[in-house]
Amino acid sequence: MPRTKNTSTEEKILAAAKTIFIEKGMDGARMQDIADNAGINKALLHYYFKSKEKLFEVIFKEGAEKLFSKINSILNSDLPLFEKIRLFSNEYAEIISQNPYLPLFVLNEMNKQPHSFLENIFGKNQPTFENLVKQIDKEIKKGTIKPVSPVNLVINMISLSIFPFVAKPVFQRIMNLDALQFGSIMDQRKTMNAEFIIASIKK
Amino acid sequence: MPRTKNTSTEEKILAAAKTIFIEKGMDGARMQDIADNAGINKALLHYYFKSKEKLFEVIFKEGAEKLFSKINSILNSDLPLFEKIRLFSNEYAEIISQNPYLPLFVLNEMNKQPHSFLENIFGKNQPTFENLVKQIDKEIKKGTIKPVSPVNLVINMISLSIFPFVAKPVFQRIMNLDALQFGSIMDQRKTMNAEFIIASIKK
């Protein structure tokens, strides 16, 4: 049999697990489905990753990383506020466009997994938004933006970026959009989101 | 045995099913857990509701109804635009405050259940936003608001209302908020959301 030697078994398993877990979630995913999707024997899953939970942990951790790592790095960078908002919206929209089903997966599991599991994964590396907070305070004093709490600003930016993808079937239905129309609206929003946010705080 | 006669068995089942399904989702929910939560024998679930899927259908339908029915009725009412935005944000925030775990449940299942299931539940009753669209066009022509697509405006309003609850564990973690702090921020947002939206479109 012509086995593609370049993708190792472990990589095939990870790719398959990602597909299945993100589509079905921890509870809905079946080890047999992951094995089939990877084209290997089910026992290999346990040979390489010990248990379903351990395999899930790897996939979840990677997904959470992809989803959250950029938030902090951009929002705490040294860019001017409006540029920062634009960069965040654009880059973040891009990440999510490329992984449209990732947010729902991660959010869902963060709400369902026990606290101990999350603690173990996220550990103590508490992000900090000091830079952003100072920056916003300064702009408020300068009078360039209205008084706004940094927490709510961040919540708004993230909400506008992520939620449309999480609620895709809802919006498609209530607004009667086919997949193509929905896609092009999401494309518009890549630049629009930042302008919405800026307009809402600009004085 | 002193059976509380006022709550019928069927009602007890529905209440328990709601609790378990919303907490665990279709895949994670166990019929035995629902029976235990209702304090009855598992066979009664099938006696009253035939199958897990049928029971789930009832709970999901009720949840989706609660979540979506008000969107249309408010957005298509005859109120002036800004009042409409305020009413929507306030009322919708209230609904979700009172059912904080409902959105994730509904969104999750809408993404996971087969198209046929959703078609069967939502049927043909296609909501229409004609009123709102005309209203927005009029305000744009009058020059009271910037040019904005109604679709994106509605997406923004709903995103800001719902997403913070869906992503509660995320926001609590990245912003280091305890449950109380988070709750008080959500309270602020009940009125803030509308002002954000209005500020973003006002000329």
Add this chain to the structure above:
DNA sequence: GCATATTTTAACCAAATGGTTAATAAAGGT
């Protein structure tokens, strides 16, 4: 009070599922 219909339960069942095992195949080292 009694026959009938409805409700409830304990015990049971078959299928599915995560996980294991023992044997086989392939790779690596010498």
Add this chain to the structure above:
DNA sequence: ACCTTTATTAACCATTTGGTTAAAATATGC
């Protein structure tokens, strides 16, 4: 070539799970 280690597989196992059933309890109509 030969031995050892690593990788892979088919068959198997125990438990869980949605669902059924037959009998018991309760309510209903007369």
